[in-house]
Every structure is written in C-alpha cells, then in structure tokens.
Amino acid sequence: MIKKEMKNILPNNWIRLSLGDVSNSQKGKLPKEFSTCLKDGFLPYIDIKAFEKNEIRRYAKIEKSVISTSKDILVVWDGARFGLSGFGCEGVLGSTLVRINSDYLETKFLYYFIHNNYKIINSKPRGTGTPHVDPETFWSLSVNIAPLNEQKRIVDKIEQLFSDLDKGEDLIKTIQKQLKTYLQSALKSAVTGELTKDWREKNQSNVESGKSLIERISSDIIINKKDLKNFNEDDLPSIPKSWTWATLPQLGEFGRGKSKHRPRNDPALYENGKYPFLQTGVIRKSSERVSRYDKLYNEMGLKQSKLWPKGTVCITIAANIAESAILDIQACFPDSIVGLVPHKEVSGEFIEFFIRTAKGNLDRFAPATAQKNINLEILKAVAIPIPPYQEQLAIYEKANKILSNILSIEKWCIDALKESKSLRQSILKSAFSGKLVTQDPNDEPASKLLERIKSTKQELENNQLMKKKK
Numbered sequence: 001m002i003k004k005e006m007k008n009i010l011p012n013n014w015i016r017l018s019l020g021d022v023s024n025s026q027k028g029k030l031p032k033e034f035s036t037c038l039k040d041g042f043l044p045y046i047d048i049k050a051f052e053k054n055e056i057r058r059y060a061k062i063e064k065s066v067i068s069t070s071k072d073i074l075v076v077w078d079g080a081r082f083g084l085s086g087f088g089c090e091g092v093l094g095s096t097l098v099r100i101n102s103d104y105l106e107t108k109f110l111y112y113f114i115h116n117n118y119k120i121i122n123s124k125p126r127g128t129g130t131p132h133v134d135p136e137t138f139w140s141l142s143v144n145i146a147p148l149n150e151q152k153r154i155v156d157k158i159e160q161l162f163s164d165l166d167k168g169e170d171l172i173k174t175i176q177k178q179l180k181t182y183l184q185s186a187l188k189s190a191v192t193g194e195l196t197k198d199w200r201e202k203n204q205s206n207v208e209s210g211k212s213l214i215e216r217i218s219s220d221i222i223i224n225k226k227d228l229k230n231f232n233e234d235d236l237p238s239i240p241k242s243w244t245w246a247t248l249p250q251l252g253e254f255g256r257g258k259s260k261h262r263p264r265n266d267p268a269l270y271e272n273g274k275y276p277f278l279q280t281g282v283i284r285k286s287s288e289r290v291s292r293y294d295k296l297y298n299e300m301g302l303k304q305s306k307l308w309p310k311g312t313v314c315i316t317i318a319a320n321i322a323e324s325a326i327l328d329i330q331a332c333f334p335d336s337i338v339g340l341v342p343h344k345e346v347s348g349e350f351i352e353f354f355i356r357t358a359k360g361n362l363d364r365f366a367p368a369t370a371q372k373n374i375n376l377e378i379l380k381a382v383a384i385p386i387p388p389y390q391e392q393l394a395i396y397e398k399a400n401k402i403l404s405n406i407l408s409i410e411k412w413c414i415d416a417l418k419e420s421k422s423l424r425q426s427i428l429k430s431a432f433s434g435k436l437v438t439q440d441p442n443d444e445p446a447s448k449l450l451e452r453i454k455s456t457k458q459e460l461e462n463n464q465l466m467k468k469k470k
Contacts, residue, residue: 020139028093083121
C-alpha cells in the first residue's frame with residue numbers, strides 16, 4: 001500500500017485535477033451549407049475522414065457552425081475509433097468530433113495526455129448503437145499538471161525522443177520491405193534455376209533430366225488426357241535445359257477438398273471429433289507448413305469429406321487466392337482449397353515455392369487464360385518448371401536456409417517495433433509523473449498558475465457584469 005501511494009506522489013510544484021476541471025470543449029455539428037471550393041464565408045470541413053486522412057474534400061459555411069483552431073485538440077466522439085485524438089486546424093467542425101483546449105495546459109501537453117489514455121477511453125463506450133465517448137470516463141481522467149514552463153520542456157523532450165524512435169522504426173520498416181523483395185528474389189531464383197546453377201555444373205552428368213522424370217512417373221499417376229497440356233515455351237520464362245514443364249495433375253494426386261454437408265458448422269460433424277479440418281484462413285496465416293486447424297471432424301464429418309495425407313501441398317482458390325502451404329498433419333479441407341499429393345519423386349516443398357513465387361502473376365504461367373481469379377481448371381493449366389528430383393531437393397535445402405534467415409530477421413523487426421511502442425508508452429508515463437525532465441525551482445508552480453488564471457477569468461467576468469449594469 002505504501003509503495004502504491006509513493007508511485008502517485010507528484011513533484012512539489014505539480015497538481016492533480018480532472019480533465020473536466022482544466023479544459024474547455026465544444027462538440028461539432030452538421031453545417032447548414034457545403035461548397036466544393038473555398039469561398040467567402042466558408043472554411044475547410046473537418047469531419048472524421050478529413051481528420052484521419054488529413055484530406056479536405058469540401059468546405060462548409062461558417063455561419064452558426066462550430067469553428068476549430070490550431071490551439072484545439074480534436075477528439076473523435078462518435079464511431080468505432082472514439083477517443084482518437086489529433087491536432088486541430090482552422091475549419092468547420094463536423095458532428096462526430098469535439099474540440100478541446102485548456103488555459104492550464106500546453107496544447108501538445110494536452111494532446112499527449114489524451115493520446116496516452118486512448119485505450120482507457122476507447123474501452124468504455126457509451127450508447128447501444130453507434131459507440132461514443134462516455135463523458136464520465138473522459139472528463140474524470142486525472143491530469144497531472146506541471147508548471148507551464150516545465151510542460152514546454154516535457155513536450156520538447158517527448159518530441160525529441162519520439163523523433164529518434166520514428167527514425168528507428170522507419171529503418172526497421174525499410175528492412176521489412178527489403179526482406180519482402182529479397183524473399184521474392186530468393187523464391188524466384190529457386191524456381192528458375194539460378195539458385196542451383198553451380199550444383200548443375202557439378203552434377204549434370206549424374207542425374208536424370210526433368211523431362212525423363214515426368215515421362216517415367218507418368219505410369220504411376222492417373223491423369224485425364226484433357227489435363228495434358230502442350231506448352232508453347234516461347235510464352236513461358238526461360239528454364240535450364242535439364243528442366244521441363246509439367247502441370248500439377250502430372251505431379252501427383254490433384255483435386256479439390258470436400259465438405260459436402262450443409263450447413264458446414266453443423267455441430268453433428270464435430271462432436272467428439274478427431275480428424276483435423278482446416279479452411280483458407282489457416283493456409284493464409286501459415287508459413288510454408290501448416291499443423292494448425294479450425295475444428296475436428298468426427299466419423300460423420302470425415303464421411304462427407306476427405307482426409308488428405310501429411311505432405312499435401314494446399315492451394316487456396318477462394319477468399320485468399322493462391323495462398324499455399326504444406327500439411328504437416330493429416331487433415332480435411334473444403335473445396336475452396338485444392339490439394340496436391342506429390343509423387344514420391346516430386347518435392348512438395350519445391351512445388352510450394354513455385355506457387356508462392358507465381359501467385360501474383362499465374363497468368364504468366366497459364367498464358368491460355370485471361371482470368372485473374374483462379375479455379376481448378378486454371379490451376380490445371382499452369383505450367384510448372386520441373387528440375388531433376390535431386391536438384392529439387394538441393395533447391396529446397398538452399399532456399400530453406402535463406403528463408404530461415406529471412407524469418408529470423410523478420411522476427412527481430414517485429415520484436416523491435418513492439419519494443420519501440422513499449423518505449424513510447426514508457427516515455428509518456430514518465431512525462432506525466434514528473435520523471436522525464438528535471439524540475440526548475442524557479443518555475444511558477446502549477447497551483448499559482450491555476451490561481452492566476454482563475455483570478456484573471458473572475459476579473460473579466462466582473463468587468464463584463466459591470467458593463468451590463470451600465
């Protein structure tokens with residue numbers, strides 16, 4: 001208990017008051033007239049879209065409107081993001097926003113305080129329809145008020161530290177973008193032969209060609225003649241001479257998943273289930289391999305579906321187009337996912353690399369179709385570059401090392417951004433507890449500031465009252 005009280009102790013020249021006691025506010029309202037251009041008697045219209053995107057789309061009549069200024073802090077009062085705050089500007093304020101200012105707080109000091117309390121404000125909505133700020137929660141927020149000069153020093157320090165964090169975050173985001181480019185380059189080099197160029201020079205006399213491989217395994221695979229394609233290689237990317245082109249049906253058991261029963265969420269399919277059932281979202285969220293699932297089918301669920309083996313290459317053809325992953329478990333999936341159980345001499349990892357690389361422009365590998373969305377028939381027409389089996393394994397080994405390094409760096413980037421966010425919160429916590437900058441005994445105490453402003457206001461009110469009496 002003593003420790004808790006100590007944490008709440010403020011510097012001697014600070015005071016603590018509620019936000020409602022130290023601020024003025026006015027809710028915006030719908031203007032009576034709009035214009036598409038700026039003209040006399042009109043100002044930029046500040047609604048939620050203009051506030052969030054800093055984008056002025058129209059202008060509103062000043063007369064009988066609520067006017068925002070650069071000395072205001074704007075707060076979203078109505079809507080899902082209620083409590084979101086930002087700096088005001090000169091304009092006509094829309095009905096979903098509130099303008100707030102204070103005689104006791106620097107504008108930026110007030111902004112950082114409201115911004116720091118966004119989670120508290122947003123987690124306590126008022127209203128049963130469109131959520132909006134709960135006035136009791138908002139105006140009763142306790143503000144630790146520093147002397148005015150110290151407020152300025154605090155704001156300067158916050159912005160200095162935040163600027164340093166911004167630079168670090170920008171660098172991390174640049175690294176993340178470069179990682180995506182590097183990943184695509186690595187995947188592309190894997191399925192075009194560049195990654196294993198040296199390997200081929202050493203092993204070309206000892207391995208079976210891709211064409212010979214496809215011809216040999218064709219007797220093991222049941223395939224409809226209509227699924228056999230004759231490719232015009234002039235329409236396709238260049239590949240090494242020892243490689244060939246093939247279609248997915250030529251590489252193993254290929255088809256759509258099954259989930260015949262309707263409705264799909266019928267509890268009868270899942271009670272006491274033991275067979276994993278996954279949908280497109282699981283494939284999208286996976287990273288190359290997937291062992292998660294949405295639900296467990298029971299015997300009834302399995303009977304109306306199909307259990308695909310571990311090692312199946314999964315490709316989505318609905319919702320999340322051409323996302324891919326390899327099953328690390330036996331699982332069922334619906335017809336929005338296509339499965340390939342690769343022949344024992346076809347590397348599923350290599351095929352999955354190819355799908356990931358090509359998903360942005362599958363039409364490049366299926367020139368006969370102009371469709372951008374994919375279905376089973378389009379996937380059957382996609383030309384897959386096939387190296388010798390031993391080279392497929394070599395590609396996977398090399399590419400997997402590259403991908404592991406990329407994932408490791410990506411994880412570091414994510415952790416660093418989380419740490420930066422945590423540091424921002426720590427900076428604001430220190431700022432509003434008097435620990436971010438040193439106190440100056442020469443600063444006018446916040447209590448004196450409060451008294452002076454109240455005295456000035458009272459004097460103005462008295463003068464106005466005297467004028468009315470005259």
